[in-house]
Structures are given as C-alpha cells and as structure tokens.
Amino acid sequence: MAHADTTETRQYLTFTLAGEVFGVDVAKVREILEWSSITKVPQTPEFMRGVINLRGSVVPVIDLRQKFGMPETERSINTCIIVVEVETGAETLVLGMLADSVQEVFELEGVNIEPAPRIGTKLDTSFLKGMGKRGDAFLMILDIDRVFGGDDLAGLAAAGERAA
Structure with a gap:
C-alpha cells in the first residue's frame, strides 16, 4: 500500500487494544457504539463475543484482543464497539469490533505508511496494511478485510443467522 500510491491521503479511525x-480506513467504518448488551451465541470461536441488535439487524461482535492473542477485552467507560463492513468476496458482512477506546480520525499520506514488518516465516502479518508513522510513534493499520479469514467469516455469518 505504501508504495503503490505514495501521494494518496486517506483518513483512518484510530483505536487502542x-x-x-x-x-482502520474510515471508509470501512459505519458507526461507533457504546458497549451494549451482547448476546452470547453457542459454538462460536472464543473471539466472537456474541451478537447485538443494531436497529433490528443481528450484528456479530468480535473481540479483536482475543483474535490477536491478547487477554479478553474488559468493559470500561471507554470500551466501545466499532461497526465495520468487511468484504467477503461476493458480499459485505457488517460486524462489530470491541476496542478499549477510540482515539480520533486523522489523515495519513501514503509516504508515511511503511510495509508491515516481516518477522520470520511463521508470523502472519497479512492482516496489516502497514505501519503508519505519526511523529515518533507507529500505529498498526489494519486491512479489515483480511483480519478475518474465509473460515472466520463463514462462522460469523452462520452465528448471526442462528441468533436471528
């Protein structure tokens, strides 16, 4: 991404885990919600916390911390659900991602995005678009369509149908 079009400026929503x-690219973000009641769905992956009712639609909620091998997200005053659209090939799946807090929306030029680091052959970083440079700090820019593999998305869609 960084070297494909280094003059392109995009907006990103930043959040903490x-x-x-x-x-995450703001074009993928539908809305940000306060933590609400999440209904657990049996026989789903650990990182799927359950589903919420979003204006009559069943939306799966994912704990990104667990998906990335971190401890489970605990509810706090800043914890929120970021509702995103994920492309699954032929269709778009709407899902919620738990985040410890939402920071801000800011613009980042392509020249300020480095390729994702390659750390050995066993670590998969394909879900990262790159590392954004902001002053002396880095932020990990997610390719939200690649965070969840095909098997994950099929399971999430099925869980949403079971809950409906």
Missing part, C-alpha cells in the same frame, strides 16, 4: 494503537 491493550495499550497499542491501531487504525
């Missing part, structure tokens, strides 16, 4: 800053 376990003290680390992540970003």
Whole structure:
C-alpha cells in the first residue's frame, strides 16, 4: 500500500487494544457504539463475543484482543464497539469490533505508511496494511478485510443467522 500510491491521503479511525494503537480506513467504518448488551451465541470461536441488535439487524461482535492473542477485552467507560463492513468476496458482512477506546480520525499520506514488518516465516502479518508513522510513534493499520479469514467469516455469518 505504501508504495503503490505514495501521494494518496486517506483518513483512518484510530483505536487502542491493550495499550497499542491501531487504525482502520474510515471508509470501512459505519458507526461507533457504546458497549451494549451482547448476546452470547453457542459454538462460536472464543473471539466472537456474541451478537447485538443494531436497529433490528443481528450484528456479530468480535473481540479483536482475543483474535490477536491478547487477554479478553474488559468493559470500561471507554470500551466501545466499532461497526465495520468487511468484504467477503461476493458480499459485505457488517460486524462489530470491541476496542478499549477510540482515539480520533486523522489523515495519513501514503509516504508515511511503511510495509508491515516481516518477522520470520511463521508470523502472519497479512492482516496489516502497514505501519503508519505519526511523529515518533507507529500505529498498526489494519486491512479489515483480511483480519478475518474465509473460515472466520463463514462462522460469523452462520452465528448471526442462528441468533436471528
């Protein structure tokens, strides 16, 4: 991404997970919600916390901390649900992601995005678009369509149908 079009400027919503800053393209974000009642769905992956009712629609809620191998997200005054659209090939799946807190929306030029680091052959960083440079700090820019593999998305869609 960084080298495809280094003059392109995009807006990213930044949020925190376990003290680390992540970003997601605002074009993928539908809305940000306060933590609400999440209904657990049986036989779903650990990182799927359940589903919420979003104006009559069943929306799966994912704990990104657990998806990334971190401790489970605990509810606090800043904990929120970021509702995003994920492309699954032929269709778009709407899902919620738990975040410790939402920071801000800011613009980042392509020249300020480095490729995702390659750390050995066993660590998969394909879900990262890159590392955004902001002053002396870095933030991890997620490729939200790749965070969840095909099997994950199929399971999430099925869980949403079961809950409906």
